[in-house]
Amino acid sequence: MNATTSSDTAEALRNRMVDQIKDAGGIQSSAVEDAMRTVHRDAFLPAATLEEAYADQAVTIKPNPAGGLALSCASQPTIVALMLDQLDVKPGDRILEIGAGTGYNAALLTHLAGPDGQVTTVDIDSDVTTHARKALDATGNEHVHVATRDGALGDPDHAPYDKAIVAVGAWDIPAAWWDQLPPGSRLVVPLRWRGTTRSIAFTRETDRMVSSDVQLCGFVPMLGQDGERDATITADGTVNLYWDIDQPIDPADLHGVLDQPKAEAWSGTTVGGYEPFDGVWLRLSATEAGTCRIEALPAAVESGLCKPAIPSRSPALAEGNSLAYFVTRRQESEEGSPAQFELGAVGHGPAGGDLAERLCEQIRAWGRTRTARPTITVYPAGTPGDQLAIGYAIDKHDSRMVISLT
Numbered sequence: 001m002n003a004t005t006s007s008d009t010a011e012a013l014r015n016r017m018v019d020q021i022k023d024a025g026g027i028q029s030s031a032v033e034d035a036m037r038t039v040h041r042d043a044f045l046p047a048a049t050l051e052e053a054y055a056d057q058a059v060t061i062k063p064n065p066a067g068g069l070a071l072s073c074a075s076q077p078t079i080v081a082l083m084l085d086q087l088d089v090k091p092g093d094r095i096l097e098i099g100a101g102t103g104y105n106a107a108l109l110t111h112l113a114g115p116d117g118q119v120t121t122v123d124i125d126s127d128v129t130t131h132a133r134k135a136l137d138a139t140g141n142e143h144v145h146v147a148t149r150d151g152a153l154g155d156p157d158h159a160p161y162d163k164a165i166v167a168v169g170a171w172d173i174p175a176a177w178w179d180q181l182p183p184g185s186r187l188v189v190p191l192r193w194r195g196t197t198r199s200i201a202f203t204r205e206t207d208r209m210v211s212s213d214v215q216l217c218g219f220v221p222m223l224g225q226d227g228e229r230d231a232t233i234t235a236d237g238t239v240n241l242y243w244d245i246d247q248p249i250d251p252a253d254l255h256g257v258l259d260q261p262k263a264e265a266w267s268g269t270t271v272g273g274y275e276p277f278d279g280v281w282l283r284l285s286a287t288e289a290g291t292c293r294i295e296a297l298p299a300a301v302e303s304g305l306c307k308p309a310i311p312s313r314s315p316a317l318a319e320g321n322s323l324a325y326f327v328t329r330r331q332e333s334e335e336g337s338p339a340q341f342e343l344g345a346v347g348h349g350p351a352g353g354d355l356a357e358r359l360c361e362q363i364r365a366w367g368r369t370r371t372a373r374p375t376i377t378v379y380p381a382g383t384p385g386d387q388l389a390i391g392y393a394i395d396k397h398d399s400r401m402v403i404s405l406t
Contacts, residue, residue, distance in 0.1 A: 083188050083217075099167030123148065170192065175381075216276070247292065248289075263346070308327060
């Protein structure tokens with residue numbers, strides 16, 4: 001294949017990728033669309049084929065030698081577009097990116113900010129920053145500042161910033177970010193709590209950050225933020241729980257709970273086959289202190305021991321030596337009619353039935369206002385309780401987070 005044909009193919013694949021994301025409602029602004037049509041993703045993924053570079057999927061750039069989640073990857077283009085829309089970059093903006101990845105996102109940010117803007121991207125991994133620096137230089141983005149440093153520290157040398165975007169899953173809002181983002185600035189961050197991750201667009205006010213958009217997403221966790229715990233609750237390790245350090249959950253109390261009789265509860269709330277129901281998890285995290293994540297490996301699902309709605313990540317409620325988790329069941333329907341699923345819960349342990357009913361209460365509440373999203377407000381750690389917004393408060397190391405239902 002000659003260079004001209006290769007270039008034509010890359011452009012065609014790039015435009016097709018953008019068209020597909022746009023047609024699915026994944027690009028909202030013309031500026032983001034133009035950036036994604038202009039910046040060559042394949043130039044930042046030299047080990048990938050053109051087809052891989054322009055598929056709507058994440059691409060691993062640094063595998064984890066120990067297995068499990070990759071140490072670094074190029075985010076799925078749909079998620080890239082979503083977060084850039086949330087960030088709302090304007091020409092001339094000074095932007096901080098946490099998590100350099102391949103350098104592709106920094107190039108998109110540079111395109112959006114224009115010649116009068118400035119982009120700084122940081123990553124704790126020198127292998128990642130070396131790759132990003134090389135790719136940015138090769139694509140005419142030599143003026144992007146690339147720094148090898150702990151993302152939790154930001155980059156004070158180039159602060160303050162008008163916008164900041166985080167390309168790793170953050171459990172907390174570090175104090176340094178508060179210092180480098182003045183009132184009126186915007187932060188887009190995949191924030192983790194209660195086993196779930198949401199890309200949140202925050203606007204910095206004087207003493208708080210307030211969300212304007214909350215979207216489901218998934219990211220590699222940020223290194224160094226010790227706020228989450230996980231443990232198995234079965235002898236064979238096929239069912240695991242994930243929770244936060246502020247929660248009074250002791251996995252020893254729950255070990256073997258799934259061997260106890262189960263109690264089913266059904267909400268009467270149904271969804272279509274492709275209708276999202278992730279809002280249930282948001283409501284639970286704003287109302288139930290024991291909200292966490294359950295993961296059932298294939299062996300547990302196939303044996304019938306534990307069958308959450310989404311085996312790899314479903315919400316659950318843990319309280320003492322009892323547990324309930326989110327499930328679905330298919331409803332009977334006429335032939336040719338769209339599939340419908342009822343949402344419910346399965347509980348185990350002395351209070352399992354009560355927990356399952358409480359989970360169903362929140363399913364029903366979500367079912368009445370399915371498109372509503374809570375407001376997330378974050379304050380610096382130490383903010384007195386009487387200065388917090390009305391809602392459910394979660395304390396982290398450097399911040400206090402309040403979830404307010406609308």
